[in-house]
Amino acid sequence: MRPLDTDELQNVEKDMLYERFAETLLAYLCQQVSHRQDAEDLLLEVFLAALQNTSLARFPARRQLAWLRRVARNKVIDHYRHRGLFTIQPLGQAPEIEDQDLTPEQQAEEQEKWAWLLQTIEQLTPVQRELIRLRYVQEMHLTQIAVLLGKSEGTVRKMLSRTLRHLKALYEQNERR
Template sequence: MAGTLGIRLARGEEAALAECYRTHAALVAGYLRRFVPAQDIEDVRQVVFSEAWRSRHRYDPRRSLEAWLLGIARNRAIDHLRARGVATVPLESVGEPAGGDGRDTAEVLGRRDQVRRALAVLPAPQREAIELAYFCELTQREIAERLDLPLGTVKARTARGLHRLSAILAPRAA
């Protein structure tokens, strides 16, 4: 389906743009969430799909449509961040970090790094299901449709992946 959608988009079929948005809007928003402030995600996402339509002639349907869209999203996120003024706050108005010395912040960042490393250890199908669910905020049904898999397979991959993550992270939490 993705291949034919990409071909239709490259041909300039307006219905393909609408389908592309329905199919990939959550993926693009999840990706943008890593770079763009939450209040700006929707605006940047609209710019991404507008640019995808304007530059559809540059898309090669033999390549991944998702990767092409995420490349556009990355560039538009960079543009958005560059265009924003850097907010500066007087040092006197900044409060003390949680815990007084920043230990709480360090623990959160350390835990985030542990989760990323644990995800990298998972088999690709399990990692993909978990990333689509938690980072792209897709339902299991949406994941099944996107990956063209039975819903039960997605549920099993997610459950097995979460179980493995728990086993990998449990010794470190103790």
């Protein structure tokens, strides 16, 4: 049996890298995005980046995992930025950006939805309304909001997530009436 050359050795090490860390990274990615398929796509992107890093195989396992987690985190951020270009806009500008090709009936329905949303936002607590305003009207980042509120970024993220879930539930409840 002949010894492995450098390229073959690196390929074996990268296969081991996948076997060692794929499950951990996939679990993280599944927590960060809504669909498993998106998480699997991001996992693929992470390991494609790992293939391009020739020095990664020489790192100790802990440093490899840290590097892969950082890449995974950046891929999640890129994922939401890309989606954000298409779906997230400041709340105050949304009615102005509406599709001008809508029929008058569709425009009336859209205006009604915006009215329902604004009424629903009024049902939130003052803290929840402020959080929505800072994030979506002022377009502040979670880190900026955390500093402003004197809370950790993780706490603000949870507060915002809970507020959005609550807002959605209230909106759907109001819409059924």
